[in-house]
Amino acid sequence: xxxxxxxxxxxxxxxxxxxxxxxxxxxxxxxxxxxxxxxxxxxxxxxxxxxxxxxxxxxxxxxxxxxxxxxxxxxxxxxxxxxxxxxxxxxxxxxxxxxxxxxxxxxxxxxxxxxxxxxxxxxxxxxxxxxxxxxxxxxxxxxxxxxxxxxxxxxxxxxxxxxxxxxxxxxxxxxxxxxxxxxxxxxxxxxxxxxxxxxxxxxxxxxxxxxxxxxxxxxxxxxxxxxxxxxxxxxxxxxxxxxxxxxxxxxxxxxxxxxxxxxxxxxxxxxxxxxxxxxxxxxxxxxxxxxxxxxxxxxxxxxxxxxxxxxxxxxxxxxxxxxxxxxx
Numbered sequence: 001x002x003x004x005x006x007x008x009x010x011x012x013x014x015x016x017x018x019x020x021x022x023x024x025x026x027x028x029x030x031x032x033x034x035x036x037x038x039x040x041x042x043x044x045x046x047x048x049x050x051x052x053x054x055x056x057x058x059x060x061x062x063x064x065x066x067x068x069x070x071x072x073x074x075x076x077x078x079x080x081x082x083x084x085x086x087x088x089x090x091x092x093x094x095x096x097x098x099x100x101x102x103x104x105x106x107x108x109x110x111x112x113x114x115x116x117x118x119x120x121x122x123x124x125x126x127x128x129x130x131x132x133x134x135x136x137x138x139x140x141x142x143x144x145x146x147x148x149x150x151x152x153x154x155x156x157x158x159x160x161x162x163x164x165x166x167x168x169x170x171x172x173x174x175x176x177x178x179x180x181x182x183x184x185x186x187x188x189x190x191x192x193x194x195x196x197x198x199x200x201x202x203x204x205x206x207x208x209x210x211x212x213x214x215x216x217x218x219x220x221x222x223x224x225x226x227x228x229x230x231x232x233x234x235x236x237x238x239x240x241x242x243x244x245x246x247x248x249x250x251x252x253x254x255x256x257x258x259x260x261x262x263x264x265x266x267x268x269x270x271x272x273x274x275x276x277x278x279x280x281x282x283x284x285x286x287x288x289x290x291x292x293x294x295x296x297x298x299x300x301x302x303x304x305x306x307x308x309x310x311x312x313x314x315x316x317x318x319x320x321x322x323x324x325x326x327x328x
Contacts, residue, residue, distance in 0.1 A: 028140070033060050033198060036060070037112070043063055043067060043077035047073075047077040047081065050081050054085065056234070056243045058234075060110075061089070063088065065103060066092075068090060068102070074106060089112055092111075093115070096119065097123065097127035097130070104131040105134050109138075110141055115144060124150070124153045128154035132154070151191070156195055157198050160197045160199040162183040166179045166183035167202060167220070170266075171283060172205060174284075177264060180219060200229070210321050211238070211320065215282070219279075265282055278301075282318040282320060287317060288317070288318050290316045296328075297314055299311065299328055302327050303326055
């Protein structure tokens, strides 16, 4: 009996020690997620990549549920990632109810749920509830599907359809930049407060060249503050550059947003306290003279993309697919 009590006390002390060492880790909200989505990464790979992920401002990474069996390796991965403010999520697209529960019990920070096993909405809701009940920690539950009904099943985020499709239409099929504004408004009209529709740049846009990848990535991450970095995109120089800017400027994540976009340019103002940002994005393969909003005329600024300083006029010349992120 005494031995049992001693063992129990030691377990509590060990758990308390782990939690004390990880008090600095704060689980990102759904709207702040910059998720590196690989689906075939093991825990050891996530741990060895921790410094690179942190340098890019990535705050969550997913690993395949099949690779979490090694308890010591998993604990080390969680510890290394948490030290750097990065959440570790599991992912699976088969037997997701069991995988979801297993990830929660193993100490992961959440789950990316594939829908290939076609569980009903009620079954998914029960699976999410069971996973949350299995741990006292908060979990980020992401549905790898576009249906907004999934929020009612307890998911914190789904995968964007409308805005992501609008990027292809604008950059690949020469649609108006206003299509992105309309898609953003319509998509988030169905997203409950505190939830998110995670967006990514399609490979068709990433491969255009000439600055399109950087411009489209900025549209994704500045508009609502979060994105999915898909496998293979992490090494794209334009995206890496944008992710570093995003990590260095938390004011860009502000929900206070005004659009001054027109057919040819995607223009957003973001306000966070005393900080003012203006995103100017030429979505066309031609040079434009973009009109500047009245409140931004004749003011000094720093272009966060180039580091150069200047002063605005009534119009701003921007080259094909050029991105400018101005800060007053």
